[in-house]
Amino acid sequence: MPDQAIVIGIGSYPTFGANGASPNSLPGAVQDAEDVAEWLHRNTPAAVTLITSTHCNGAPWTVTNLLAARPVTSDVDTAFKPYVTSTAPKVGDRLYVYTAGHGLAPDPRSRCLIMADAMGINWVPNLEIPAWFDWFANQSHFDELILWMDCCGTQALEYARTKPAGLANTASRPPPPAKVFMAFASGFGRSSYEGPIGPGGMMRGLFTDRLLKGLNGAAADASGEVRSKSLANFLRNGGLNGAGGEAQFAAVPQEDDMLFAIRAHPIYRIRAMRPDGALVPDGTVLELTNPFVPLLKTAQADQGWVSFAVGVGLYKLSGGGVDRLIEIGATTPVDIE
Structure with missing residues (x-):
């Protein structure tokens, strides 16, 4: 029906x-x-x-x-x-x-x-x-x-x-x-x-x-x-x-x-920045993981950014000297500095 x-x-x-x-x-x-x-x-x-x-x-x-x-x-x-x-x-x-x-x-x-x-x-x-x-x-x-x-x-x-x-x-x-x-x-x-x-x-x-x-x-x-x-x-x-x-x-x-x-997830661009403020070189492979669900995504840095299609949640970006937590919520912009 x-x-x-x-x-x-x-x-x-x-x-x-x-x-x-x-x-x-x-x-x-x-x-x-x-x-x-x-x-x-x-x-x-x-x-x-x-x-x-x-x-x-x-x-x-x-x-x-x-x-x-x-x-x-x-x-x-x-x-x-x-x-x-x-x-x-x-x-x-x-x-x-x-x-x-x-x-x-x-x-x-x-x-x-x-x-x-x-x-x-x-x-x-x-x-x-x-x-x-x-x-x-x-x-x-x-x-x-x-x-x-x-x-x-x-x-x-x-x-x-x-x-x-x-x-x-x-x-x-x-x-x-x-x-x-x-x-x-x-x-x-x-x-x-x-x-x-x-x-x-x-x-x-x-x-x-x-x-x-x-x-x-x-x-x-x-x-x-x-x-x-x-x-x-x-x-x-x-x-x-x-x-x-x-x-x-x-x-x-x-x-x-x-x-x-x-639905396909929105694409977010994340700054690939090391703790000292330096951007990783182009081509550096970074990993995005989620501590609560099985998730592993990889992307190469391009002009200081990496892009991932993901939903709302808490993520960890790592690789190339980068180690940062990213929280994506209802009002998070698609470009995450």
């Missing part, structure tokens, strides 16, 4: 300003969702439902006035409903869900996506998607559940939670539950940010940018696989500079093992 995916990007919030009548929009959210949908189309067998501020699967929304906005809660519920109500023993192997938009965090393990028709702090319709995943984990519809949420994790206890209630066990699953991978843009009580990182400095979600880089190979382990552990470490590794220089750290509350992609 094909995998399924629901991708949501809400960028237009015409009445979510402080007074309930002014906008509080996110310039990058729609394109972030489009980019994730494109990645899913190219790299997975998933049937993708794409819901954004501008359209649902390519069909423009119908709105009554300039202050009306979509999607609203019922629009997103409609995407989930076929899976929730299905009595078939299985709907697909995997369910992917991605969201970009404003959000809130009722507790550390959860996030709520705020809908486009929110009005200030007085009317904040939202969808607590991790609660839906908890329900799906005990059903047989999917064997693996993957959730990526590029939303704030700020606490707002006055906001009503929207956990699914009164759902029958339409296809109850015997233990163990389905595997789950959840990753959020920021930790509990923290904001997430957009930045000028798209083509031409266009705004994009910092978390989504890192997520796609990881899926495209930067999070591959020593064998070239992007698995739960390597992707989780890549997302957590290092801070992303947000507003006012505040660091944004991703949160990964559940990372059951599953394979996301098999």
Whole structure:
């Protein structure tokens, strides 16, 4: 059975300003969702439902006035409903869900996506998607559940939670539950940010940018696989500079093992420098090893550099008088001095 995916990007919030009548929009959210949908189309067998501020699967929304906005809660519920109500023993192997938009965090393990028709702090319709995943984990519809949420994790206890209630066990699953991978843009009580990182400095979600880089190979382990552990470490590794220089750290509350992609590693150039600061002569053979996994790569120095295709990890570069440790993380540049 094909995998399924629901991708949501809400960028237009015409009445979510402080007074309930002014906008509080996110310039990058729609394109972030489009980019994730494109990645899913190219790299997975998933049937993708794409819901954004501008359209649902390519069909423009119908709105009554300039202050009306979509999607609203019922629009997103409609995407989930076929899976929730299905009595078939299985709907697909995997369910992917991605969201970009404003959000809130009722507790550390959860996030709520705020809908486009929110009005200030007085009317904040939202969808607590991790609660839906908890329900799906005990059903047989999917064997693996993957959730990526590029939303704030700020606490707002006055906001009503929207956990699914009164759902029958339409296809109850015997233990163990389905595997789950959840990753959020920021930790509990923290904001997430957009930045000028798209083509031409266009705004994009910092978390989504890192997520796609990881899926495209930067999070591959020593064998070239992007698995739960390597992707989780890549997302957590290092801070992303947000507003006012505040660091944004991703949160990964559940990372059951599953394979996301098999990728060639990025190529890093490393300075072939001896402890006294001298560069090794061209043609000198250096070795790169990893103390935690079986790995031995060799390369010849060229104009003071050696190049290796490797993933995130801790490495030792040696040979020709060179003896240095190299740590490659989520934000490591391709040229390592």
